[in-house]
Amino acid sequence: MTSTEVTTATDDPGPSGYAAARLRLLQQEARSGPPRRFALARLTDDWLTALFTTAAAGTGVRGAALVAVGGYGRGELSPRSDLDLLLLHDGSAGAAAVAALADRIWYPVWDLGLALDHSVRTPAEARKTAGEDLKVQLGLLDARPVAGDLGLVAALRTTVLADWRNQAHRRLPELAGLGRERAERMGELQFLLEPDLKEARGGLRDATALRAVAASWVADAPREGLAEARRTLLDVRDALHLTTGRATDRLALQEQDQVAGALGLLDADALLRQVYEAARTVSYATDVTWREVERVLRARSARPRLRSLLGGGAKAVPERTPLAEGVVEADGEVVLARTARPEKDPVLPLRAAAAAAESGLPLSRHLVRHLRTAARPLPVPWPAEAREELVTLLGAGEATVTVWEALEAEGIITRLLPDWERVRCRPQRNPVHTWTVDRHLVETAVRAASLTRRVHRPDLLLVAALLHDIGKGWPGDHSAAGEVIARDMATRIGFDAQDTGVVATLVRHHLLLVETATRRDLDDPATVRAVADAVGSTSTLELLHALTEADALATGPAAWSSWRAGLVTDLVKRVAALLAGEEPAEPEPLTPGAEQERLAVEALRTGEPALALRTGPEPALADGDPEPVGVELLIALPDRPGVLPAAAGVLALHRLTVRAADLRAVELPTGLGGPADLLVLSWRVAAEYGSLPQAARLRTDLVRALDGSLDIRARLAEREAAYPRRRGVKAPPPRVTVAPAASRLATVIEVRAQDAPGLLHRIGHALERSAVRVRSAHVSTLGANAVDAFYVTDGDGGPLPGERAAEVAREVEKALG
Incomplete structure (x- = not known):
């Protein structure tokens, strides 16, 4: 929308005229992206100018200006963005008159239901507040006059910029710290299934921070692709606002398909990949920029001491330490040696990357960009040196990640390995996965390096x-x-x-x-x-x-x-x-361990279930993190119909999630006696919330479930009706199959389904109805998905015939549907 169109649309300067023009603008599907954000900002400027002019005349206040700051100051006004406004005045008018002026501006904005972040200050007050509050100072860096005394705004901008540059040695580390804290809290945008487009690392907040760094004159961000990445994130946020009708920056799963459609993308995966690519560009620019800031600030702090040591105006030359053929370290980065000839040395990119990873140093951005344009392509197949350098790079451990990301940012990885393009920034919908496909592959190599x-x-x-x-x-x-x-x-x-x-x-x-x-x-x-x-x-x-x-x-x-x-x-x-x-x-029949044997003997003696709940500390993984599989629950009891559904149903009633399970027939050592058909169930369980129940309560309910006095199915049905489900998230239907040739001794029924309370109970009940014997069960839960395998036999203890096995699988699938 041109400025003329905006003015025409706001002939009615009142709130209703602005609201109608705003609605028409947002409904224009043909106009989106930067043009719409610009038009919305101009439309809002014109309306606020009319409000300010009328209010200033009515209150008699002179020497005042209305200033857009933050995102509104940058003209990045999304459909549901806050209006960040500063009423700046020179202090010549009385406090009551200034307050009246503010009220005549703020209240019409509130009446329209628009979110407003507002303040009223003199230039001195604004400068003082900026000096005390970094976020205020960052907002003022983007200050833009909307109406009123332009000279007042220009003077404030000049002062704020001068303060920002003079205080860069203190303010920039503070800004970097805010970014690190935000990244720890919000995660990395390029890997999140439900990312916050603004606050997550690599999001709009980081892109804005890069503008602030550039304004300090200390360092400048890599410009290639950065503006496009910022525009992509803003476009997605615009579509998200219009789709949800809310001022949200979180791209929730249930809204991704609609947002993708609004942007003309194929599906939610295409949307996430586009978002991830933009976030990766911002993240890489952020890493490079802050590294440069640290280098410059370090050099500035060392300059007086160096000048005194060197005498007069002598300049220190950074030391260059050889790392590999054609590769040296200089000032904490890996750069090319002066004798390097990338146009004649196709292995140089991999050699430089391997040297950087081995030394734990970052690749210089200038080196990577130069190698992208100057290095000669590797012959196919690669020479032995290139293969060895790739292996060295992959075997460097954690340092591999930073180096790999630098190569990816400049397109060197896809040039070396063209098939990498298909997995680059590809999302993984399974929440078990932390990373995108490409980053997962690199992380796997990092983990493999410790196992070599x-x-x-x-x-x-x-x-x-x-x-x-x-x-x-x-x-x-x-x-x-x-x-x-x-x-x-x-x-x-x-x-x-x-x-x-x-x-x-x-x-x-x-x-x-x-x-x-x-x-x-x-x-x-x-x-x-x-x-x-x-x-x-x-x-x-x-x-x-x-x-x-x-x-x-x-x-x-x-x-x-x-x-x-x-x-x-x-x-x-x-x-x-x-x-x-x-x-x-x-x-052979399973020989129980000491604890299982104790429980088995107790079960034989009493004829009822015996339970033990091990609540000690969980074992740790190789890297020291505790394993997330819960605590061990052992149940021993004489075999009888209904054991599996009863035990699983009791656990579900007590809000215990089954992470893993094993059901086996056991044989006690000679001398302990007892029937051969004794069952031991070994479970890994975790409480959905709260503390674990007492083993005595579990045993009591299990006895009641087995004798029929506890109606498990009815109780679980009540819970199922009240169980919260996420809106808009549809799980794929369950799939039950017969695993061919998996065993000569039994038929293996494999179940894949969305994990839910009572799932294992429903499976066990369906198998009981099918009149098959469960020889053993192997339950595995990964995130929201359960993959369970049941070894079943007929009444004589043999595998099921083909058609009978297929019938059982259909019955189980029907029960889960």
Whole structure:
């Protein structure tokens, strides 16, 4: 909208005229982005100017001005943005007259329901407040006159800018601290499924901070792509305001599809990827800028001392320490040596990156930009030196992340590895995942770097870690697609055919160990043999074991625990023995441990369930963090119909979430006697909220559930009716399948469903109705998803015929639907 159109639209200077013109502007679908924000700011300026002029005439106040500050001062007025206004006056009018002037401006704004952040100050008061409050000073840096005495505003702007530049040595570290605190509190925008577009790291607040740094004349942010990134975030916020009708900066899951549609994007994933790319640009610019600020401020503080040491006007030359061929350290950054020739040295980008990661230093922005334009492309396949430098970069640990991000910011990674483009900034909808796909791959390599001492071929482990999810950018099973892509990429990197085959196998089966260990019966020979057939050799098994741990640790806190690690280690030992020529023994009844034996004897003696709830400290992972799988609950009781649904239902009634579970028939040692059909249930549970219930209460309710005096289904139905569900978030339907050839001893029914209170009870009840015996159950919960496997047999203890197994699967799926 042009200024003429704005003026015409506001011939009625009153609130109703402004409101109508504002509504018409926001409804113009053809006009969005910066033009609409500019037009909205001009429309608001014209209305406020009329208000100010009328109010000033009515109160007789002279020497005053209405000033837009903050986002309104920058002209970034989104549909539901606050109006940040300062009424500036020279103090010549009385306090009562100034207060009356303010009231005549503020009240019409409030009457329209617009959010208003307002203040009334003299220039001296504004300067004093800015000196005491950094946020006020930042807002005044964007001060823009709306109406009134322009000279008054110009003088204030000059003073505030001068103060900002003179106080940069104190104010900039304070601003940096605010950014770090905000990042810790709000997270990183480029990885969040429901990001705050303003407050999260890499968001609009950081983009504004970069403007403030530039105004200090200490350093300037990298300009390439920054304005576009800021515009993208503002456009998304505009669409979010219009979609929700609220002044919100949080891009909630249930609103993402609508926001994407308003912006003409395909879906919510396309929206998030665009947001992530913008946030990554802002984050990288932020890192580079604050590093430069630290360097400049450090140099300024050292200058007087250096001048006295060097004498007179002599200048200190930064020391240059060689790091690798063509690469040196200078002033805390990695830069090119004067003799470097990137146009003749295609390995130089990887050599510089590896040297930076190994030394724990950042790559100079100028170096990365120069390498992007000047370095000659690597030949395909890569020479051995390039492959070795890539492995060195990946093996550097935590320092790899910063270096990799610098290369990605300038497009060097996708030039080296073109298939990387499909996973770059790709969101992962499973909340178990902390990172986007590309960052998860780098984090997995970081985790794998700490495990390289455990394997004979660390280079293959690190490259497989980098590529294990590379297929997520393609349709279908990402492991199958990833195998093909990884084979091509490994060949490109320069591995021979044998090593390429190993990398491809690792990518194809990177989920095999953890899924088998948590969802299959490890005592069943078919389980061990299937893994051995897929892996093929002990050397590949060794690598796959390390990759499994690195992948899980890099996924998020819910993906790994000492319990899962123990299951995977047990599986690996069994598979290694089979690959070494030892045939797995046929399963025998489980021999209980000491605590299980105690409970089993008690159950045999009383004929009723015996329980133990271990509430001691949880074991820790390798990195020292406690595992998030809850506490252990053991239940021993004679086998009888309805055990699984009854036990699961009681836990659900007591608001205990089942993180993992195992149900087994056990055999007591000779001399203790008792029937062979004794069951021991080993659960990992966590309270949804509050403290854990007492074991005695659980036992009482379990006895009642088994004898029928406690109606589990009715009680759970009451809870289900009251259970809060997130609006707009639709879970995919449950899927129940029969795992083919998973066991010769039983039929394996696998259930994938949204985790919910009573889920395990409903599954157990459906299996009971189907008249099958549950030989063992293996429950695994990752975030909001449950993947459970049940080994079932017919009445004679054998596997179910094909059609019968399919019928049972349909019954379970129907019960969950």
